[in-house]
Amino acid sequence: MNKVFAAGLKQLIIIPATLLAINISTSAAFAQNKFYSPIPLSNSTEFSDRLSDKDIPTGQGGFARDYTVKLEKGDNLAVDLSSENFDSIITLLAPDGSTLAENDDGPDGSSNSLLFTRIVETGNYVIRVRSFGETGIGAFKLKVTKLQPIK
Structure with a gap:
């Protein structure tokens, strides 16, 4: 595999995974605040x-x-x-x-x-x-x- 292509593929995978992790934690926090309401x-x-x-x-x-x-x-x-x-x-x-x-x-x-x-x-x-x-x-x-x- 071409080194330039492999480096670009790693960046492509890491960025969406990071955005996905941020979205999941934000959604969980939002759901948690919405869930607990005395x-x-x-x-x-x-x-x-x-x-x-x-x-x-x-x-x-x-x-x-x-x-x-x-x-x-x-x-x-x-x-x-x-x-x-x-x-x-x-x-x-x-x-x-x-x-x-x-x-x-x-x-x-x-x-x-x-x-x-x-x-x-x-x-x-x-x-x-x-x-x-x-x-x-x-x-x-x-x-x-x-x-x-x-x-």
Whole structure:
């Protein structure tokens, strides 16, 4: 094979492969951002929802669903999670993604979850509803309340 032709062929193959790699990584990043979109909540919310096998896999056989809420410094927050279909865990993630608070079983001895915390930094927080271990999927009720001081 001619050396000039071989050098030209290498360049021809490398350039499209590089462009293809850039396109794949850009598409994956775009799809990833589009895929992860926590559900926005208002300040005081009570509603029913459902964990399914389409939600975020926990790596332990269960699934999780994320909700986002804007909280202010000094807010006192109560999060109540209950389900008759799975053993629930509630996690509050800080704006930087770190775990701020978590509760597995509520004070009543059930597998429902109850979390109280005081917010020390204004920002967008994530409330993660998930099932414990391989306990799975199903309906749940979530109540998020900003507690007010008694006057």
